[in-house]
Amino acid sequence: MSKTLFDKVWDSHVVQHIENGPDVLFIDRHLVHEVTSPVAFLGLKNRGIKVKYPERTFATADHNTPTLNQHLPVKDPLSANQLKALEENAAAHNIPYWGLGHDKNGIVHVIGPENGITVPGATIVCGDSHTSTHGAFGAIAFGIGTSEVEMVLSTQCIMQPKPKSMRININGTLNKAVTPKDVALFIISKLTTSGATGYFVEYAGDVFKNMSMEGRMTVCNLSIEMGARGGMIAPDETTFEYIKGREYTPKGADWDKAMEYWQTLYTEDGASFDKELTFDASEIEPMITYGTNPGMGMSIQKYIPLAEAVEGGVATYKKSLEYMDFHEGDSMIGKPIDFVFLGSCTNGRIEDFRAFASIVKGKKKADNVTAWLVPGSHRVEEAIKEEGILDILHEAGFELREPGCSACLAMNDDKVPAGKYAVSTSNRNFEGRQGPGARTLLASPLVAAAAAVTGKVTDPRELMEEVLA
Amino acid sequence: MAYDKFEILKSSAVPLPIENVDTDQIIPARFLKATERKGFGDNLFRDWRYNSDDSPKEQFVLNNPIYSGKILVGGKNFGSGSSREHAAWAVYDYGFRCVVSSFFADIFRNNCLNVGVLPVQVSPEFLDKIFTAIEADPNAELEVNLPEQTITILASGAQESFEINGYKKQNMLNGFDDIDFLLNIKDNIEKYAENTPL
Numbered sequence: 001m002s003k004t005l006f007d008k009v010w011d012s013h014v015v016q017h018i019e020n021g022p023d024v025l026f027i028d029r030h031l032v033h034e035v036t037s038p039v040a041f042l043g044l045k046n047r048g049i050k051v052k053y054p055e056r057t058f059a060t061a062d063h064n065t066p067t068l069n070q071h072l073p074v075k076d077p078l079s080a081n082q083l084k085a086l087e088e089n090a091a092a093h094n095i096p097y098w099g100l101g102h103d104k105n106g107i108v109h110v111i112g113p114e115n116g117i118t119v120p121g122a123t124i125v126c127g128d129s130h131t132s133t134h135g136a137f138g139a140i141a142f143g144i145g146t147s148e149v150e151m152v153l154s155t156q157c158i159m160q161p162k163p164k165s166m167r168i169n170i171n172g173t174l175n176k177a178v179t180p181k182d183v184a185l186f187i188i189s190k191l192t193t194s195g196a197t198g199y200f201v202e203y204a205g206d207v208f209k210n211m212s213m214e215g216r217m218t219v220c221n222l223s224i225e226m227g228a229r230g231g232m233i234a235p236d237e238t239t240f241e242y243i244k245g246r247e248y249t250p251k252g253a254d255w256d257k258a259m260e261y262w263q264t265l266y267t268e269d270g271a272s273f274d275k276e277l278t279f280d281a282s283e284i285e286p287m288i289t290y291g292t293n294p295g296m297g298m299s300i301q302k303y304i305p306l307a308e309a310v311e312g313g314v315a316t317y318k319k320s321l322e323y324m325d326f327h328e329g330d331s332m333i334g335k336p337i338d339f340v341f342l343g344s345c346t347n348g349r350i351e352d353f354r355a356f357a358s359i360v361k362g363k364k365k366a367d368n369v370t371a372w373l374v375p376g377s378h379r380v381e382e383a384i385k386e387e388g389i390l391d392i393l394h395e396a397g398f399e400l401r402e403p404g405c406s407a408c409l410a411m412n413d414d415k416v417p418a419g420k421y422a423v424s425t426s427n428r429n430f431e432g433r434q435g436p437g438a439r440t441l442l443a444s445p446l447v448a449a450a451a452a453v454t455g456k457v458t459d460p461r462e463l464m465e466e467v468l469a
Numbered sequence: 470m471a472y473d474k475f476e477i478l479k480s481s482a483v484p485l486p487i488e489n490v491d492t493d494q495i496i497p498a499r500f501l502k503a504t505e506r507k508g509f510g511d512n513l514f515r516d517w518r519y520n521s522d523d524s525p526k527e528q529f530v531l532n533n534p535i536y537s538g539k540i541l542v543g544g545k546n547f548g549s550g551s552s553r554e555h556a557a558w559a560v561y562d563y564g565f566r567c568v569v570s571s572f573f574a575d576i577f578r579n580n581c582l583n584v585g586v587l588p589v590q591v592s593p594e595f596l597d598k599i600f601t602a603i604e605a606d607p608n609a610e611l612e613v614n615l616p617e618q619t620i621t622i623l624a625s626g627a628q629e630s631f632e633i634n635g636y637k638k639q640n641m642l643n644g645f646d647d648i649d650f651l652l653n654i655k656d657n658i659e660k661y662a663e664n665t666p667l
Contacts, residue, residue: 015661016654021636024654026661036553038504047648053662064502078502085504129552129576143576145554147583147646155651157658161634163575193489194546197575227549229575254666293489293549316488316544409498409551418521430493430550432516 002271005234006165006200009140009265013123015157022159028122030152031108032059032095034086035411036127040150041089051093053156058117059090059097062107063128064411067374067401070100079412093153106377106403109133109345113217114379116246120235120262125152130345130427132223135232136216137239138265140200142230163229164274166199167267170207172281177461179355180215181347181425181444183207184222185287185297190279192311193295197227199275202267207281208233213242214351221346222427225294234266286460288332289429289442292320296429300447300459304330323431324439325419332441332457339422340371340452341434342445344408347425348376350383352445357392359449359463365397366455372414373398374406396453410435423451472585474644478567478613479623481538483530484603490543491550492577496559498551509555510562531563535607542569542599548577557584567613569620571596582637583646589613589620595629598622615641 003011016024037059044050051057064079074080083099090097098104104111109130112118120138125131127149134141148158168187188195201223208216216233223231240259243249250258285299298305304321306328307314321327326335342348342356353375365371373393375381381403384390390400407414408426410433416422418437425448429440443451446460453463500512518529525532541560547570548556557580560568568586571593581588591599602609602622612621615638621628633641640646651658 015657018636021634024651024658026658026665028665035501039506039554042505043648049652052658063498076502082502082504127552127554129550131552143552145552145557145576145580145583147554147580147648151648151651154648155655155658156662157651159636159647159651160579193549194572194574197546197572227546227574250666293491313488313544315486319487409493411498411501428491428493428550430491432497433493436497436516436521 002268004165004267004271004273005138005202005232005265006140007271009121009123009138010162013140022161024157025123025160027125027152027156027158028056029117029124030057031112031117031124031126031131032057032086032149033063033108033126033128034061034082035063036146037089037149038082038085039146040153041085043150044154047154049154051095051153054094056156057095057153058112059086059095060105060108060111061086061099063405063409065100065404066412067372067404067406067414070402103378106379107345107348107405109217109221110348110376110380113137113213114246114377116243116249119243119249119258120239121265125158129224130221132228132230133217133221133345135220135223135230136213137243138232138235138262140230140232143224163200164198165202166196166228166275166277167202167204167273169205169276169278170281171205172207174207174281175285177286177446177464178284179444179446180211180218182284182287184219185289185294185442186284187279188222188226188294189287189297191226191295193225193293194227196223199228201228201231203231203233204267209236212351213238214349217349218346222294225427235262286444286447288447288457290324290326290332292323292429292431294427294429294442296320297442300332300457304328304332333459335457336368336421337423337441337451337456338368338370338420339416340369340448341374341407341422341424341426342448343372343374343376343406344426345376345405346427347445348374348380350380350387352425353380353384353389354387355445356449357389359446359460360396360398360453361392363396363453365452368455369452371398371452372401372407374401375403377403398452407434409433410438416440423448423457472644475566475585475587475615475641477615478539479610480540481608482540482542482569482599482603482611483536483538484600485530485541485543486600488544489546489549492548492553492556493550495548495556496553501553501555506558508562509559510564513559513563539565540567540569540611540613541565542596542603545570545572545593547573549574552576552580554580554584557581557586561586569596569599582641585641585644587613587615587641589631591620591629591631595627598627
């Protein structure tokens with residue numbers, strides 16, 4: 001029987017199948033951060049056991065770290081305590097720890113691929129729902145809870161029922177100013193935030209074939225926002241090119257052997273999916289969200305839908321617009337904004353900074369805007385400097401902060417104040433996500449840049465035309 | 470972590486008829502800084518439950534004394550968003566042992582099962598019946614019977630069955646967790662690992 005990419009990777013990692021229950025799935029690589037791991041390490045301590053395969057485990061600090069003055073002691077005692085706990089746990093269990101100040105430090109889903117920890121055909125988990133990012137390489141990667149972190153630390157396995165399969169095909173050529181972020185927001189707006197719950201998604205078609213690895217990471221990252229546990233893209237030359245020579249990828253004869261296997265990782269003709277959806281690339285425009293979940297998105301030129309026109313409960317929809325202080329039928333274009341956040345595991349990579357810089361180059365940050373530009377890692381930060389992007393940003397009145405998850409989840413001091421509007425390149429616009437009472441508009445780095453220099457929601461194509469003219 | 474066994478739960482319920490309740494609402498990120506699993510119930514639904522000056526928002530259901538019980542009944546797509554198990558801990562720590570909805574987000578459902586909170590998925594029609602029953606009588610009791618896999622509105626006798634995989638059901642009935650199981654098949658795992666390069 002013809003197999004899907006997902007079947008191939010999943011089936012080869014099943015240690016044992018439990019009758020009328022989940023599969024015991026072996027995990028190749030486990031990423032650990034400070035927020036979802038301390039209780040898991042405590043569990044190991046209580047059982048008197050050690051991490052089973054520390055060489056398959058990697059730890060970083062990202063969720064709860066400051067983005068200014070990282071060389072100074074962390075001020076918030078609770079955050080400092082959590083960071084200390086991870087440092088001590090990593091040392092006690094011989095796990096490599098890339099904490100604050102380490103040159104490999106950064107957001108867990110940025111540094112995994114950067115260092116070659118992420119490879120095709122692997123199973124990768126982390127106590128973070130955006131672990132789906134790593135599916136861009138043809139890996140099965142998904143987020144887990146702390147009990148499961150404890151399972152993986154203690155046994156390198158997890159117990160999961162095999163999810164259903166879905167394929168999303170997008171063919172054709174993307175329109176001007178349409179980025180991978182827009183592609184993902186478009187899909188989520190079509191499927192809603194629960195449309196892929198219970199499924200693992202494969203993205204296929206011209207659009208993904210032609211996408212860079214960083215773009216694929218952005219798309220797979222957002223799989224969770226349509227309810228899917230993860231999303232993946234078959235590895236190809238773009239993938240192999242990206243991973244070759246990175247620290248943790250195989251070398252020499254091991255590379256050749258791995259390549260032989262990786263080249264078998266694709267969905268065979270005739271393989272069937274539980275659900276299959278197809279869209280045309282030309283349908284997709286630059287996107288923006290107007291509500292309090294990532295499914296509430298639309299083309300930036302459109303009007304906020306009427307309650308009667310949307311699926312789901314009218315009361316929930318109205319509550320959402322009330323929180324945003326938006327109204328049915330409003331245009332998003334021209335709405336004043338207060339903050340811009342460029343960063344996160346969704347859009348905190350070098351291509352995102354290049355895109356942002358392409359718009360703000362030669363312009364000035366709007367006076368009413370506070371902008372937080374947060375690279376996903378020190379490597380990204382270095383590239384921003386080396387490529388001259390930092391000069392462009394400085395010239396336009398922007399500052400660069402230090403790496404971390406920052407205002408995406410606002411665990412640190414990077415909190416948008418109540419009632420203020422932020423155009424964010426991150427992944428969630430839930431109530432209070434970026435700070436209690438904060439209002440988030442999710443968008444691409446291009447849309448964020450256009451908002452940053454105009455102080456309001458602006459179609460980036462207008463500014464791009466200026467550049468051309 | 471071990472938890473109390475779950476067999477039959479008879480209790481009044483707390484209604485939250487809102488869709489897409491995400492884990493950032495269940496427990497906002499700024500309350501995830503602990504290194505131990507305790508006290509999360511105090512911050513369950515923090516920003517819906519309290520004003521910024523920490524005074525209770527009277528209209529929120531958890532602050533309304535007429536509603537109580539060990540069962541939380543939520544709208545469709547309950548628990549979407551972040552994988553934070555702290556959300557399930559907060560639900561448990563507050564005193565709920567069961568969450569009922571017409572649809573659950575995947576990771577939240579898993580997390581609940583791993584910490585001793587039973588997620589019960591019912592049809593949208595049955596969910597409406599539950600909300601209607603609680604509206605008519607805030608003390609209306611539900612009976613969640615795990616061995617039989619049924620949920621019943623006791624006043625009317627309306628009943629529906631729910632699904633749970635056999636393995637997880639046994640775990641919930643016995644208060645076991647997955648790590649006990651995995652540690653017992655250590656040899657199989659080691660054999661697999663030997664043949665799996667990094």
